[in-house]
Amino acid sequence: MPEVIVRKGEPVDRALKRLKNKLDAEGILEEVRRLRAFETPNQKSRRKAKANAKRGRVRFRFNPS
Numbered sequence: 001m002p003e004v005i006v007r008k009g010e011p012v013d014r015a016l017k018r019l020k021n022k023l024d025a026e027g028i029l030e031e032v033r034r035l036r037a038f039e040t041p042n043q044k045s046r047r048k049a050k051a052n053a054k055r056g057r058v059r060f061r062f063n064p065s
Contacts, residue, residue, distance in 0.1 A: 002019065002022040002023060002026060002028075003019075004018050004019040004022065034047075
């Protein structure tokens, strides 16, 4: 679980923004939204295909051979 330590003199807003960035980076908010409602098999396969395509683009970008 990501945690953020509020530094001395740091506004709470900035600490919340850092926490949100950490949650986004780990994909926690996206997973919570996904689990909030039932996902049909078609939506599930579409989501997985989209994730695979994104992973393939990143892999190609860093290793074009």
